[in-house]
Amino acid sequence: MGSRMRISALAAGLLVLLPGPLAAQTLQGDTERGEALFSQCKGCHQVGPEAESRIGPHLNGIFGRQAGAISEFRYSKSMQRAGADGLTWDHDTLGAYLANPRSLVSGTRMSFRGLKDPQDLADVMAFLRSYSDNPRDIPESAPTLRADDPDLTPEVLAMQGDAEFGEYLSAECTTCHQADGSAEGIPSITNWPSEDFVMAMHAYKQSLRPHPVMQMIAGRLSDEEIAALAAYFEDLAP
Amino acid sequence: MTLNRRSFIGATAAGTLALTAPAVIGQARPKVVVIGGGAGGATAARYIAKDSEGAIYVTLIEPTRSYYTCFFSNLYIGGFRELSSIAHSYGTLASAYGINVIHDLATGVDRDARTVSLGHGGTVAYDRLVVSPGVDFVDGSVPGWDASVQHLMPHAYKAGSQSELLKAQIEAMPEGGTFIMVAPPNPYRCPPGPYERVSMVAHKLKAENPTAKILIVDPKEKFSKQALFEEGWQAHYSGMIDRIGPDFGADNVEVRADTMEVVIDGEVEKADACNVIPAMRAGHIAQVAGLTNEAGWAPVVPATMQSQMDENVHVLGDASQQGDMPKSGFAANSQAKVCAMAVRGALTDSRVFPARFSNTCWSLIETDDGVKVGATYEATEEKIAKVDGFISQTGEDAALRRQTYEESVGWYAGITADMFG
Incomplete structure (x- = not known):
């Protein structure tokens, strides 16, 4: 359709004119x-x-x-x-x-x-x-468009953690998560592949994962500290 | 007023030279015709006239001289507003914005010749047409109901005399009588509207006829703000309101207006007042103009609200099929501003920015007990998609609920000023 063509041409122009938040x-x-x-x-x-x-x-x-x-x-x-x-x-x-x-x-x-x-x-x-409530009919139903979160940059994902620093930081974790890997009421975090660990901690930081205590703990961990903890726990055998 | 008008024309003449596109210079001013003077049409007409500073000649075709907003008409039924407080005229759009307001019914659109024909004769030519006719009812969607019995079983879903009629019938109910609402199937105008209405009817009956009952016959399994309404009904109107859903046959309903009966899956219920809100489709003129699909709605291009049938036509508000936005006055007003920008961009080469859509629907449950639901939306290629939103929570304190209601009163003043100037 003619108007569609014009719209995409327009959209392309806008991306040049309006970088940043407006170009979602x-x-x-x-x-x-x-x-x-x-x-x-x-x-x-x-x-x-x-x-x-x-x-x-x-x-x-x-x-x-x-x-x-x-x-x-x-x-x-x-x-x-x-x-x-x-x-x-x-x-x-x-x-x-x-x-x-x-x-x-x-x-x-x-x-x-x-x-x-x-x-x-x-x-x-x-x-x-398409098999959940339609926001047209129930406006409060879940969004249908996912604005992509600021994904973790490749630098953050590629960060090599300092396991020794991680061991030091882990004292805060092992108060609740047992170092021997037992999981009574609180999940085990030992032997956790570091990529998953990093994703999980950033998911808490961005409040994607729901647990309030973990949101608080992860919320004050820097990218380096998360990488360090991931490196430490990955190799911590139960 | 004369001074304003004169200075407006003066500014217009200068503005036209500076703003119009090269293609337009030397020609007559481009013409926009808007059909329908509600939240979509009035807003679009006003924004195109205002922001083009006279470079575009705008005609608004609206049959009624006094327009009653559907939003807040439930508050009239509940006794919270005078009917006159939801009535608006088009004088300011004509006098302060130079819009040619024609009080007539648009009866046809010739999309090849680009003209709109009027009920009293004559045609109006356009370069761009904006169609914002709201909803009409689907014949036969509630067997036994059609416009010929709307004086016995009012819909009151287009405000004005129908709202007055329904209110009078509620007042005439015998002591301990029954009010029945036949609620509409999706999609329909104002998702929380029927349930706000039930709240307002309950508020009125609680004061005037406290042993009366309310029965909602609802073809839908669930509805917007359901937890909030049900919590409020329990708290304020305990024992007064019953709702029958499709699991108990409410999707198989027939009415008998002459005997005031509602037949639910074969069971006859007697009503003392009966509010039938039938299934809806786009306003008739959208169908006449060939802009609707088999579902009865007018599909549009999300970023501009252009009809998918004709790029010289835009369809706004309830009549449009755009995706995730509910059919509401707020949504129509939001779409109208996007449309106005696209129309100006096409006709005068003014700048066009990415479409931004939003909606909020407030509902009043009882005095000072207001709730709201809202969202923001983005245009994708396929549809207008919901990105983010909020809703009032159950258990909120009275101060917050009062604040929400006060906010809605402020919104009413704001949106009507945005529509009518």
Whole structure:
């Protein structure tokens, strides 16, 4: 359509004119492509009019639902705890979970390595979003567009942590998380792959992960300190 | 007024030379026609006229001389506002903004010739057309109800005489009588509107007829601000309000206006006052102009609100199908400003910035107990998409609820000034 062409030409012009916050960085999902990609989830999850919980919970109304909220489904302890801490599925939290399940909910039973391609992720999310409440009808229902968070820069991800510094800092962690890796009421953080550790701590810092104590603790950790802790705990055998 | 008008024209003449695009110089001023003088149309007309400083000739076609806003008409029913306080005229748009206001009904659009025909005869030509006609009702969506029985079972979903009628019928209910609302299916104008109305009817009955009952017959499983309304109904109107959902047959309803009966899945309920809010579609002229789809709404290009059927036409507000924004006066007003900017950009080469959309819907549950829901939106290629939002919480304290209500009163003053000047 003619007007569409003009609009994209216009949008291109605007990006030049208006860098910064006005040119929002957003990734749109393609519902049809998302449906095709969802076939890899179908072994465990159902969505749609007749969907029921099977190996995994059904995904109707997932946006806006609290984690672990389907009463007839048996979730992992970790997922139950996340729900009790206030984790609710929206574009940010579900996006983070689908990108890397264990970085958001450490002990989830969902054995899926995550959607690493941002477009795949956006497409699957768009497909799932179409089975939750429509903001047109219920304005308070979850957003349908995920404004991309300021992702961690490659420098932060590539940072080599100083494990010795991490050992020093870890004294604050081991008050609650036991160094021997036991997990009674509080999850174990030993032997945690450093990339996941870094993602998880930044998820708390950005309040993506819900736990208030961890948000407070991670909130005052610098990028270097997170990298140092990750290096230390990765090699800490239980 | 004369002085204002004269200085306006003076500024206009100078502005036209400085602002108009090269293509336009030497031609007549580009013409914009706006159909519908509500939150979408009045706002668009005013912004195009105001910001083009006379470079664009704006005509507004609106049949009523006195416009009653649908928003706050529930507060009239509840006794919180006079009807006159939600009535507005178009005098300022004509006198201070140089808009040619025509009080007539637009009956047809010739999109090839770019003209709009009027009920009393004659046509008006346009370079760009803005269509903002609000909603009409889907015939037969509630069997037994059509416009010929709206005096017996009012919809009161277009404000004015219908609101007066419904209020009078509530006042005439016998002691301990029953008020029945047949709520609309999605999508419809003002998602929390039916439930704010129930709150206002309950407020009125609590004072005037405290043993009366309210029954909501709702084809939807859930609705906007549901937890807030249900908490408020329990706190303020305990035992007065019942709601039947589709799980109990509320999606299978028929009305008999002559006997004031509502038949719910075969069960007959007798009503002393009955408010039927039928299913909705885009206002009739959008359909006549060939701008609607099979669902009855007019699909638009999100970034500009241009019709997907015709790039010389924009559709605003309730009539448009744009994506995630609810059908509300606030949303129409927000879309109108985006549209006005796009229209000026197309006709005068003024600068166009990225579309920004927002919405807030306030609802009053009881005296000084106001709640709200709101969101911001972005135009994607596919639709206007919700990015972020907020909603009042259950259990909020009375001071915050009063503040929310006061905020809504301020908003009413603000948006009506933004629409009518």
